[in-house]
Amino acid sequence: MNNTRFLRNCLLFLILVLAISFGIHTQLRNAGELSPYGDMLIWSYLINLVLAFGIVVLIYSLRNRMKTQLGFLFIAGSFLKFLLFFLFFYPEFKSDGAIDQGEFASFFVPYFLALIVETYFAAVLLKNLEKENPG
Numbered sequence: 826m827n828n829t830r831f832l833r834n835c836l837l838f839l840i841l842v843l844a845i846s847f848g849i850h851t852q853l854r855n856a857g858e859l860s861p862y863g864d865m866l867i868w869s870y871l872i873n874l875v876l877a878f879g880i881v882v883l884i885y886s887l888r889n890r891m892k893t894q895l896g897f898l899f900i901a902g903s904f905l906k907f908l909l910f911f912l913f914f915y916p917e918f919k920s921d922g923a924i925d926q927g928e929f930a931s932f933f934v935p936y937f938l939a940l941i942v943e944t945y946f947a948a949v950l951l952k953n954l955e956k957e958n959p960g
Contacts, residue, residue, distance in 0.1 A: 864931035877939035
């Protein structure tokens with residue numbers, strides 16, 4: 826598997842999906858009379874982009890040495906994202922007393938989209954790994 830091409834495709838696809846979602850998200854927030862970039866929306870998309878790509882890079886770089894633990898690394902990456910949510914986003918969202926739908930969507934929309942892309946590329950990676958090293 827070509828390192829550069831696999832990781833470049835992952836990053837470009839992740840950017841594309843999150844950029845389209847960000848555009849739609851800001852338009853929906855604006856139509857709902859919310860600040861288009863409020864609720865830490867930009868930070869949420871950027872952090873999820875960086876972490877999702879970082880997790881794929883980590884799994885890719887350890888694919889041969891830790892073949893049987895790749896699933897645990899993937900799950901640990903999701904745990905890390907949730908940890909960052911509770912450390913950085915949750916206190917900001919909770920500061921007004923309750924988390925509203927806009928705040929919830931601001932973190933979890935990019936989280937789930939990035940997770941879908943991560944899962945797809947992790948599956949491709951595992952499929953290619955199996956082809957390279959059958960048995």
